[in-house]
Amino acid sequence: MRKVLLALGTLAIWATQSAADLRDRVTEFYLENGMQIVVIPDNRAPVVTHMVWYRSGAADETPGSSGVAHFLEHLLFKKTKNLADGELSKTVADNGGSDNAFTSYDYTAYYQRVAADRLELMMSMEAERMVNLDLGDDEIFTERDVIIEERNQRTETNPNALFREQANAALYQNHRYGVPVIGWRHEMSQLTLQDALAYYRQFYAPNNAILVVAGDVEPQNVFELAQKHYGPLPANPDLKPRSRPQEPPQSAARRLNFIDERVAQPYVTRSYLAPERDSGDQRTAAALTLLADVLGSGQTSVLKRKLEFESKTAIYVSASYSGISVDDTSFGLAILPATDVSLEDAEKALDAAITSFLEEGVDADHLARIKMQYRASEIYAQDNTNGLANAYGRALASSLTLDDIHEWPEILQSITSDEIIAAARDVFDISASVTGWVSNGKGEAQ
Amino acid sequence: MKRIVAFFALIFATPLWAMPEIQTIVTRQGVNAWLVEDHNIPFVALELRFIGGASIEPLEKRGVATLMTGLLEEGSGDMDAQSFATARETLAASFGYDVYDDALAISAKILTENRDDTVTLLRQSLIEPRFDTDAIERVRSQILSILSSNEKSPRDIASKHFNAKAYGNHPYATNYEGTPEAISALTKNDLIDIHRQLLVKDRVIVSAVGDISAADLSELIDHLLDGLPQSSDRPLPQSASVTLDGTIDVIQFPTPQSFVIFGQTGIAQNDPDFFAAYILNHILGGGGFESRLMTEVREKRGLTYGIGTFLAGRDYANLLMGQVSSSNDTVAQAIEVIRDEWRKLAQNGVTPNELAAAKTYLTGAYPLRFDGNGPIANILVGMQRMGLDPDYIKTRNDRINTVSLEEINHVAARLMDADNLYFVVVGEPVGLANN
Numbered sequence: 001m002r003k004v005l006l007a008l009g010t011l012a013i014w015a016t017q018s019a020a021d022l023r024d025r026v027t028e029f030y031l032e033n034g035m036q037i038v039v040i041p042d043n044r045a046p047v048v049t050h051m052v053w054y055r056s057g058a059a060d061e062t063p064g065s066s067g068v069a070h071f072l073e074h075l076l077f078k079k080t081k082n083l084a085d086g087e088l089s090k091t092v093a094d095n096g097g098s099d100n101a102f103t104s105y106d107y108t109a110y111y112q113r114v115a116a117d118r119l120e121l122m123m124s125m126e127a128e129r130m131v132n133l134d135l136g137d138d139e140i141f142t143e144r145d146v147i148i149e150e151r152n153q154r155t156e157t158n159p160n161a162l163f164r165e166q167a168n169a170a171l172y173q174n175h176r177y178g179v180p181v182i183g184w185r186h187e188m189s190q191l192t193l194q195d196a197l198a199y200y201r202q203f204y205a206p207n208n209a210i211l212v213v214a215g216d217v218e219p220q221n222v223f224e225l226a227q228k229h230y231g232p233l234p235a236n237p238d239l240k241p242r243s244r245p246q247e248p249p250q251s252a253a254r255r256l257n258f259i260d261e262r263v264a265q266p267y268v269t270r271s272y273l274a275p276e277r278d279s280g281d282q283r284t285a286a287a288l289t290l291l292a293d294v295l296g297s298g299q300t301s302v303l304k305r306k307l308e309f310e311s312k313t314a315i316y317v318s319a320s321y322s323g324i325s326v327d328d329t330s331f332g333l334a335i336l337p338a339t340d341v342s343l344e345d346a347e348k349a350l351d352a353a354i355t356s357f358l359e360e361g362v363d364a365d366h367l368a369r370i371k372m373q374y375r376a377s378e379i380y381a382q383d384n385t386n387g388l389a390n391a392y393g394r395a396l397a398s399s400l401t402l403d404d405i406h407e408w409p410e411i412l413q414s415i416t417s418d419e420i421i422a423a424a425r426d427v428f429d430i431s432a433s434v435t436g437w438v439s440n441g442k443g444e445a446q
Numbered sequence: 447m448k449r450i451v452a453f454f455a456l457i458f459a460t461p462l463w464a465m466p467e468i469q470t471i472v473t474r475q476g477v478n479a480w481l482v483e484d485h486n487i488p489f490v491a492l493e494l495r496f497i498g499g500a501s502i503e504p505l506e507k508r509g510v511a512t513l514m515t516g517l518l519e520e521g522s523g524d525m526d527a528q529s530f531a532t533a534r535e536t537l538a539a540s541f542g543y544d545v546y547d548d549a550l551a552i553s554a555k556i557l558t559e560n561r562d563d564t565v566t567l568l569r570q571s572l573i574e575p576r577f578d579t580d581a582i583e584r585v586r587s588q589i590l591s592i593l594s595s596n597e598k599s600p601r602d603i604a605s606k607h608f609n610a611k612a613y614g615n616h617p618y619a620t621n622y623e624g625t626p627e628a629i630s631a632l633t634k635n636d637l638i639d640i641h642r643q644l645l646v647k648d649r650v651i652v653s654a655v656g657d658i659s660a661a662d663l664s665e666l667i668d669h670l671l672d673g674l675p676q677s678s679d680r681p682l683p684q685s686a687s688v689t690l691d692g693t694i695d696v697i698q699f700p701t702p703q704s705f706v707i708f709g710q711t712g713i714a715q716n717d718p719d720f721f722a723a724y725i726l727n728h729i730l731g732g733g734g735f736e737s738r739l740m741t742e743v744r745e746k747r748g749l750t751y752g753i754g755t756f757l758a759g760r761d762y763a764n765l766l767m768g769q770v771s772s773s774n775d776t777v778a779q780a781i782e783v784i785r786d787e788w789r790k791l792a793q794n795g796v797t798p799n800e801l802a803a804a805k806t807y808l809t810g811a812y813p814l815r816f817d818g819n820g821p822i823a824n825i826l827v828g829m830q831r832m833g834l835d836p837d838y839i840k841t842r843n844d845r846i847n848t849v850s851l852e853e854i855n856h857v858a859a860r861l862m863d864a865d866n867l868y869f870v871v872v873g874e875p876v877g878l879a880n881n
Contacts, residue, residue, distance in 0.1 A: 044486055045817040077735070086745065089735045094803055096810010098734060115810060145748030152703035153751050153771045157600060261700060264598035265591060299519075299531035308584065309528065315591045338587065369535040376538030380555055382487050383818040 022382065023406045026392070027219040031227060033235040034207030038392055038402065039222045040214035042385040048215035049389040050122040051111040052130070053397040055210070056203035058183075059105040059176040059244055059326070065195045067147065067183015070103040072196045074143050076110065077101075081132035085139070088125045095121065105177055106326045107397035108203075113386060116216040123229040130204055131233055133197075140193050148189060151182050159260035163269075163438050170254045170434045171271050174245045175327055205236035210396050214389035242399070247273060247328055250432040259441040265315075266439035267336040268347045273432040274331040277323035277395075279404050285323035286411045287423035288331060293370045294362055294420060295319035295333075295354075300369070303333075306353045313341050313349040324398045331427050343437045358424060362417035374412050466655075466816055468826065468836040473664045477671060479652035480826045480836065481663050484819060488558040490656035490663075491819040493827040496550040497649045497761070500622035502680040507636055509624015511644060513582070513589060514637045515545040520581035523570040527581050530571065539564040541571070547622055548761040549831070550644055555820070558657045565666055572645060573673040577637045589629055596623075600705035600872040603697055604769075607870045608707045611695070616686035618763060643680040647671055653826035656819040686763040688712075690868040694781065696879070697872045704777040704873025705769070708784065710863050712757050712764035715832050722849045722857040723766075724757060728804045729796050730787070731755030731768055736803070738791070742783050743770065749780045761831075766861065778877040785864050792862035795855030809843040 022040075029037040058069045079085045092099040097114030110129075112122045155161040165180050172178030182188070211230065213222045250273060277285040295303050296319030307314040316336040322329060333354075337346035381388060395405050466482040473479065500511040519534075519541060520527040534541060537560050542553035552572070556564045596602035606621055613619035650671065654663050688711045713723045731739040731754050739753045755768035772780040796804075816822050816839075829838060871878060 044484070045813075047814050047817050086735060090803075093734060093736050093807045096807055096812075096814065098811065098814075100734075113814060115814065142746070142748040146744055146751055149703070149748070149771065149773065150751035152773060156702045157705070157771070262598050264595040298535060300528055300535060305528065312584070315587050336591065369532070373535060373538045376557060379487060379489055379557065380540070383489075383491075383820055385817065 022378075022388075026402065026406075028402050029219075029223045029226070031206060031231050033231065033233060035226070035230050035233075036210045036396065037223060037226050038210065038212050038396065039217060039219040040212070040385065040388055040392065041217055041219065042214065042382075042388075043216050044385075046116045046216045047113065047385075048116040048119050048122075048213060048217055049111060049113050049386050050119060050126070051109055051212040051214075051389055051393050052126050053107050053109045053210040053212065053393045054203055055107060055208050055242065055397050055399075056199075057104050057106045057108055058179065058181040060203065060242070061176065061179075061199065062195075063176075065187060065191060065199075066179045067151075067181075067188040068191055068195045068199050069108055070182055071144065071147055071188070071191050072199050073101045073103045073108050073110075074147060075135060075140060075196055076129050076133065078139055078143070079134050079136075080129050081134050082128055083125065083132075088129065091121070091125065097122075103181055105181060107394070109393060109397070111389075119213065119217065119222070120225050120229070123225055127229040127233060130206065130209065130230075133200055133204075135193060135197070137193050140196065144188070144191060147182070148185070151185060151188065154182060155180070156185075159258075159262045160438070162260065163256075163258045163436060166256055166258060167269065167271060167434050167436050170256060171273060171330060173247060173250065175247050176244055177327065202236075203239075205239060206230055206233045207235040208239055210393060212389050212393040212396070214385045214392075242326060244327060253430045254434045256434060256436040258436055258438045260438075261440050263438055263440040265336060266343055266437070267334060268343050268350065269436045269438070270333045270347075270350070271330045271434050272332075272427050272429060274321060274329050274427050276325040276327065276329045277398075277400060277404070277408075279400055282323070282404060282408060282411050283415065283419065284423055284426075286408070286415050287419045288321045288427060289323055290367070290370060290412065290415055291420050291424050291427075292319045292321040292331070294366065295357070297370075300366060302357050303350075303353055306356075307335065307349060311349065312338060313346060314338060317350070324395055324400070326399050343439065347435065347437075354424075354428060358421060358428075362420050364417065367417060367420075371413055374409065378409055465813065465839050466822055468839075469660050470836055471660055471664050471667075473668045475647070475668045475671065477647060477650060477652060477667050478830075479654065479663060479667055480830060481653070481658070481660055482655045482822055482826065483659065484655060485657050487819065488657050489819070490556050490558070490561070490654055490658045491823040492552075492554045492556060493653045493823045494552040495651045495827055495831060496552075496645050497548065497651065497831065498644060498678065498680070498682050499547050499549040500545050501547050501617040501683045501762070502643060502678070503617075503622075503640055505617065505620070507628060507632060507640075508620055508622065509589065509629045510632055510636050510640045511545045511550065512623050513585060513629065513632055514575075514577075514640050514644070515543050515550055516585040516589065517577055517581055517637065518543045518571045518575050520585060521576040521578045523574045523576075525570070526576070526578060527584075530567075533567055537564045537567065539567070541568055543571075545622070547618055553823075561658075561666070565670055569670045569672070572670070575641060577634050579634070582634060582637070586629060586632070589623065590626055593623060593626055593629065600699055600701055603699060604705050604707045604870050604872045607695060607697060607872075608709065608868075611868065611870070612688055612690055612709065612765065613686045613763060614689050616762065617683055618686055618760065642675060643678045646675050646678045648677045650674075651827055651830045653823050653830065655823040655826065683762050688763055688765060690765075690866060692865045692867055694869040694871060694878060696875060697870065698874060699872050701774075701873050703771050703773050704871050704875045705771050706777065706781065706869055706871050707767065707769050708781075708867060708869045709758070709765045709767035710867045712759065712766040713857075713861060714764050715759055719853070719857045719860065721845050722854045723861055725801065725804045725808065725846065725849055726791070726796065726854055726858055726861065727755055727757050727766065728808060729800050730791060733804070733807060738787050739768070739770075739784065742787055743772075743780055747779070747783070749773075749776045749783070753780075753784075774874045775876045777871060777873065777875045781869055781871075781878070785867060788862050788864040788867055791858050792864060793859075795858045796851070798851055801849075801851055801854060805846055805849075808846050812843055
């Protein structure tokens with residue numbers, strides 16, 4: 001392998017250069033009304049992605065109206081003062097573009113992907129619906145049926161999704177992350193126009209929005225267009241900094257036994273409350289990111305090697321962590337046992353594998369390979385401008401800054417094995433965890 | 447919105463821009479490949495398709511191509527599964543191995559800095575797979591696990607039933623992932639045999655996009671495929687005869703929302719009416735929020751979150767298909783609306799406005815697909831598989847634009863067959879009997 005290792009040395013330089021290159025390319029502006037603007041030029045194809053992100057999502061809803069952030073997202077495609085019902089999407093399509101939107105706990109985002117010379121038209125329409133939504137009562141009920149069908153499709157027909165809802169509700173004892181983004185069904189069916197408009201008036205304003213434009217554009221031109229279309233919109237003076245109810249100290253391990261006849265194969269999950277990436281303070285999250293990779297990504301990861309390859313206890317194991325979150329996030333483990341292994345034994349094997357990992361520590365070569373793959377991913381990521389727009393928007397809407405985003409690759413590279421083990425010892429706290437057994441209630445797994 | 451529309455009316459016309467320049471290559475070993483050179487980012491996206499795919503496997507060994515493909519990255523040459531994974535991670539290369547009815551697909555992202563070592567490793571997995579016993583058992587148990595999940599998935603249940611109904615005796619009628627019985631019975635010799643018959647030089651198609659010259663790509667391909675047999679003893683399948691009628695099949699499954707697949711005979715890519723049919727499908731159910739079915743089933747009635755149709759063109763059969771999910775107590779109404787829309791389209795055709803809007807969308811959206819090495823490599827290999835000319839991407843929008851209202855309405859009358867539109871419903875639908 002010596003030849004390969006020599007090649008690696010130069011790759012590290014390539015990757016560092018391309019990350020630096022990206023840092024130089026990305027430009028940030030602010031409008032006077034507080035709207036943040038980020039431009040990611042890529043002139044390889046004459047395409048642009050235009051996204052507006054609001055720093056509000058399902059976790060900012062008023063208790064009792066779960067799902068309203070997502071319901072409102074649907075309603076933003078309806079009538080506004082100067083746009084007929086459905087006209088925005090139709091106009092995008094008439095220009096050969098595609099559009100959509102998505103809602104999460106911490107943000108709601110709207111985007112269009114279209115020929116670069118249509119950017120101004122996109123801005124004019126997105127600015128329009130930021131402030132001019134014009135809905136009547138009768139227009140919203142059909143759309144409420146649609147979101148209930150969406151819940152049916154995503155959740156009610158999927159036992160794994162139903163279980164995830166229960167597990168989240170158990171993990172978060174006080175925070176709104178315990179309530180599903182799409183909403184609890186009984187609350188969704190009671191949502192009113194007033195609920196939607198109250199959320200709209202509170203959160204849809206330029207001082208709560210981030211514009212991300214990526215593609216074949218010049219930053220100065222984007223800024224001028226943004227000033228023209230978003231600049232005149234008034235800031236909401238009553239917008240408060242995000243402050244949600246936080247988790248109390250957790251002191252009891254929770255266990256769920258979820259039974260649904262549609263479960264094909266029983267499995268065990270474990271989620272732990274975990275710290276997120278904070279602006280200027282990302283090392284612990286970086287260590288947890290690498291911990292998830294060391295444990296579960298790729299064939300040579302610790303859990304796959306121990307449980308799939310060596311003991312053959314599992315058909316599938318995983319470890320997951322996503323640090324991009326405004327408040328406490330979670331670290332997840334899952335094991336799908338081999339056919340002759342009970343859930344109890346699978347859970348024991350998973351715990352034993354983690355315990356021995358904490359004693360053995362991180363294999364240095366393994367960590368080097370993971371870091372190498374992060375360096376390469378900086379190169380591959382540049383092939384997908386749409387993906388870059390998403391990644392920047394998501395981080396910025398989750399209280400991180402451009403500096404945080406650009407420092408992240410170097411922080412990942414600088415994390416030591418000891419930091420990973422220390423982060424693991426902190427996060428694997430059983431009293432801040434939920435363990436779930438998922439089965440169809442048949443078989444000896446019970 | 448009138449103000450804004452007037453302001454922007456000038457730029458509504460489709461823009462013209464340079465599409466990627468495709469170079470066609472014949473390697474010294476006689477392999478055909480397409481290349482788009484782009485030196486902006488230091489990697490190359492490589493796509494290979496071995497045509498025939500799972501359809502050339504013996505029917506009694508259904509699933510053997512799937513198991514074999516899953517094992518290509520599980521040990522080869524002097525490396526077992528762990529060593530191979532370690533080597534691939536060290537190179538930070540990305541290899542994808544996939545098989546389906548019509549082809550075995552290899553997708554790779556190769557960094558310029560370690561290209562030779564990466565290609566050597568990829569080659570080893572294609573040419574010298576080991577099929578170690580413990581690897582076979584591990585991947586076999588993973589496939590059995592997937593099959594067991596599929597049995598509880600409304601989508602997979604519907605799809606299995608639909609294919610059995612549509613494709614008669616053709617391999618398409620059965621699932622290429624196999625059955626638990628067939629997968630359990632497969633031996634190492636079965637794997638060696640399908641590997642020998644499927645990965646052959648005269649059935650491979652190659653495309654590459656990114657940081658590589660034509661001369662280097664030519665050498666790369668010959669090195670990559672060196673050692674594979676020239677041709678296969680296994681014939682390619684015959685065309686399937688599609689056998690759908692206007693029935694509705696109901697499969698009971700405990701779920702609050704029914705999942706529905708529907709379909710009828712389609713149209714071939716080389717049919718003179720294909721482009722008219724392509725636009726017709728877009729208006730019916732192919733395009734985002736504006737299609738007739740989205741308008742009627744979702745926007746006006748709130749019966750679904752999503753509905754779509756597509757021209758399902760496979761190598762040996764063509765269908766016009768669609769899918770929808772709707773609550774058990776509304777799914778019967780959704781089906782009625784769909785059949786109604788089918789009938790209306792056959793009888794009355796589309797309006798000039800619908801045709802114009804569809805053309806603007808389709809011609810405007812086409813260039814947006816070419817936005818990265820990975821996506822372009824995929825488009826190129828797809829074009830090669832359909833037997834299209836490299837110049838196709840420059841003429842494709844003209845072919846869309848020349849379709850007239852008369853042509854599309856002629857095709858609507860010819861194609862849309864409401865009486866032979868078949869539905870399979872998985873769930874506990876109210877008011878639908880199995881007929």
